[in-house]
Amino acid sequence: MSTDRTTTTTTTTTGAPRDRALTVGQVADELGVTVRTLHHYDGIGLVSPSERSAAGYRLYTEADLQRLTTVVVYRRLGFPLEEIRALLGASGAQLEGHLRRQRAAVVGRLSELHDLVDAIDAAIEKESTGMGISRQEQRELFGDRFADHEQEWSAEAQERWGETDAWKQSRDRTSSYGKEDWVAIKADMDAVNDGLAAALGSGEPATSEAAMDAAEAHRRHIERWFYDVPYAMHRGLGDLYVADERFTQTYEDVAPGLARFTRDAIHANADRHEATGA
Incomplete structure (x- = not known):
């Protein structure tokens, strides 16, 4: 009998090699099971070493x-x-029938696992957006441009304002929002933008009552859904809508010239508040 590092070759009485033979430890390494498992299979007579x-x-x-x-x-x-023992001892016809039943069961489990993976992926996506809705739901509600750039904008906003009370308040509120909440937010936002666009379309200046009232509705929309907006902060937001082309485009998509009109109406509304104290 000769032995190398991993196998042992047994021989017949004539000295001719019979086949490769492995120790318990070598088999455990090769098949990725424990020695204890192999001893158990041996003990119950399921698979026993022959040499x-x-x-x-x-x-x-x-x-x-x-x-x-x-x-x-x-x-x-x-x-x-016990099923494995029966399989190993089954005849051809019995084995095929048994395997077909087991295959159907395994396919069923695979389907369940695929559904579970899909559910986990959806949960991960919703968590990664920070909005509690999937990227597809974002597209349906806010359009492709928002969905494509939401993560980028969110990361930038966190970098710029992540230490502010307004940012923390917004994150605390929006973290609990589901799809129904975002549908309501979108409807409210559309109503605000329609009010601003109507004031612009009327031909009246941004200092008109209609424009200032629309700007106040804009401020209250933010306070209702996201964070407290003092008038000084609202002025800063209005300036941002003109200074940052991404925000500008959002308003220009509603009506040409709306970004600048909104900024001017916000400032006029803040001036009105300071003058009246209302």
């Missing part, structure tokens, strides 16, 4: 390995050991 070395170590032959590999595969598919 012994000169030193008395039990050895698994190629036939043993083939049977053991089948057992390992079935176990990883979730088959109970």
Whole structure:
């Protein structure tokens, strides 16, 4: 009998090699199971080593390995050991029928797992957007441009205002919003923008009562859904709508010239508040 680092080759009485044989430890490494598992399979008579070395170590032959590999595969598919024993001893017709039933069960489990993965992916996406809705739902509500750039804008906003009370207040509120809330927010936002666009379309200046009232509705929309907006802060937001082309485009998409008109109406409304104290 000759031995190398990983295998033992048994021989017949004529000295011709019979086949490769592995020790318990070598089989455990090769198949990715524990020695304890192999001892258990041996103990219950499911798969037992067929050979012994000169030193008395039990050895698994190629036939043993083939049977053991089948057992390992079935176990990883979730088959109970008694079912595996029946499978190994079944006739051809019995085996095929049993395997077909098991295949149907495994396919069913795979379908359930795929559904679970989809649900987890959807949860991850909603968490990553920070809005509690998926990217597709963002597209449906706010359009492709918003959905494509939301993460970029959110990261930039956090970098610029992440330490402010307004940012923390907004994150606290929006973290609990679901799709119904965002639908309501979108409807409210559209109504505000329509009011601003109507004031612009009327031909009256941004200092008119209609324009200032629309600007006040804009401020209250933000306070209702996101964070407190003192008039000085509202002035800063109005300036941003003109200074940052991304915000400008959002208003220009509603009506040409609306970004600058909104900024001017916001300032006029803040002036009115300071003058009247109302």
